[in-house]
Amino acid sequence: MRFAIAYGKDDLAGNNIVEQLKKIGFAPQMPIVKLKKHPIYSENIDKLPEFKNIDFIIFASTHKSEKNQPSLSLHAPGNWKDAKLGGKPGQICSTSALVLKYLFQNLNKIAEDNKLKEKYEITLECTHHGPSITLPCCFIEIGCNEEQWKDKQAGEIIAKTILSLQNFKPNKNYLPAIGIGGPHYCPGFNKIQLKSNYAISHVIPQYVLPLTENMLKQAEQKTIEQIKTVLIDWKGCGKSEQRQEIITLINNLNLQYKRTSKIEK
Numbered sequence: 615m616r617f618a619i620a621y622g623k624d625d626l627a628g629n630n631i632v633e634q635l636k637k638i639g640f641a642p643q644m645p646i647v648k649l650k651k652h653p654i655y656s657e658n659i660d661k662l663p664e665f666k667n668i669d670f671i672i673f674a675s676t677h678k679s680e681k682n683q684p685s686l687s688l689h690a691p692g693n694w695k696d697a698k699l700g701g702k703p704g705q706i707c708s709t710s711a712l713v714l715k716y717l718f719q720n721l722n723k724i725a726e727d728n729k730l731k732e733k734y735e736i737t738l739e740c741t742h743h744g745p746s747i748t749l750p751c752c753f754i755e756i757g758c759n760e761e762q763w764k765d766k767q768a769g770e771i772i773a774k775t776i777l778s779l780q781n782f783k784p785n786k787n788y789l790p791a792i793g794i795g796g797p798h799y800c801p802g803f804n805k806i807q808l809k810s811n812y813a814i815s816h817v818i819p820q821y822v823l824p825l826t827e828n829m830l831k832q833a834e835q836k837t838i839e840q841i842k843t844v845l846i847d848w849k850g851c852g853k854s855e856q857r858q859e860i861i862t863l864i865n866n867l868n869l870q871y872k873r874t875s876k877i878e879k
Contacts, residue, residue, distance in 0.1 A: 615669040615713070617779050618645045620659065622652040627676040627756040630769035631776070638773055641780050653745065653753070654691070654700035660749035670713060670750045672776055677739075677757030685757040686725060686772060687799075688718050689739035690815060692746075692836070694822040694829055700744020704828065708750040708836040711790035711815035713782065714738075717754065718807050720778040725771050734768060738800040738807060740793075740819040741833075750838050785813075790839035793817040793874075794825065794860060795847030802847045802874045809879040812845060820850045825860050830867060844871045 619635070621628030632646055640646060647664045649656045653673040665671065677687050692706025701707075718738060725731050754775065756768050791812045793803045798819055807814050815837035818829060834841045844864050851857050864871045 615782065616643065616667060617670050617672060618647060618665055618668040619672050619674055619776060620647045620649055620653060620656070621674045622649050622656070625652055625676055626760060626763035627769070628653070628674045630756070630764055630766065631674040631772045634766065634769040634773035635776065638770070638777065641777065644779070654743045656745045657700070658747060659745065660747045665749065668749065670710060671747070672779070673751060673753045674772065674776070675753055675755045676763050677755035679758040682758055683735055684733055684762045685735040685737055686721060686730075686768060687737050687739050687755045687757060688714060688721060688752060689817070690714065690741045690752050691743055692741045692816070693743070694741065694818060697744065699742075701746040705746055706741055706816060706832050706836055707747060708838060709752055709815050710750055710838045711813040712784050712788060712839060713779070714752055714815060715788060715807055715813035716782055717752070717775055717779070721754070721771070721775045722808055724774050728767065728771060730767060730771055738804050738814070738817065740798050740800060740817040787811060788813040789843060790815060790837060790841050791843045791845050792830075792833045792837070792841055793845045793847070794851065795820050796850030802850070803845070805879045806845065806874060806877055810877050812843070812877065813839075814845065815839070815841070820852065823852060824856055825863055827863055827866070830863050834867065834869070842870055844869050845877070846871055846873050848873045848875060
């Protein structure tokens with residue numbers, strides 16, 4: 615796959631990460647593209663000539679949170695319902711379950727090797743916010759305030775994680791999957807992405823339920839690998855009636871499902 619890195623010209627974390635990429639010596643086969651707007655509002659940028667012949671875009675960006683928890687996070691973009699932060703209502707972006715798993719595993723390893731996990735939470739996030747583009751993509755972010763956004767060590771860890779994609783090869787032993795349920799920061803799916811044979815693409819959190827057929831179809835169709843399994847955070851899917859509705863929709867699409875509690879991790 616051919617990767618490109620995109621960041622906003624006024625985005626503090628994005629500029630920090632790119633600065634560290636250039637210090638390390640970024641690969642010429644991974645172009646770095648400075649965007650005029652913040653990445654979440656950079657609609658249709660995949661039409662730019664800089665992204666010609668590119669297969670996947672990594673957005674390097676800031677993360678903001680009410681928790682005020684320092685974090686390094688990773689997720690696919692898109693809006694399950696409203697479009698309050700860029701993108702289009704009810705429309706998600708294409709992504710890769712295998713690329714997200716590879717990045718998350720490397721992010722954890724590099725952060726641990728550099729003792730950054732003592733200061734930062736390393737986490738997946740559910741699919742959320744813009745932009746709306748057609749090229750497969752993901753966000754990798756530093757959160758959650760100016761002190762962390764400017765942290766050179768955090769920027770270096772993200773830079774090294776992105777550069778690890780030079781060695782990316784699809785692992786045929788991994789099972790691409792969609793996640794449903796649980797909170798925004800995906801504690802159950804974090805362990806699965808890190809330690810199991812499942813590779814998670816889109817995550818549909820509890821706060822956007824009830825699930826619709828369109829949401830499930832989009833999650834399946836906008837994962838570049840073939841999806842056969844849906845992973846369900848059983849306790850994070852509301853009451854029994856809502857869980858049954860989820861199972862019915864999964865069965866109607868001829869997909870399998872598995873509870874996260876039943877997965878060895």
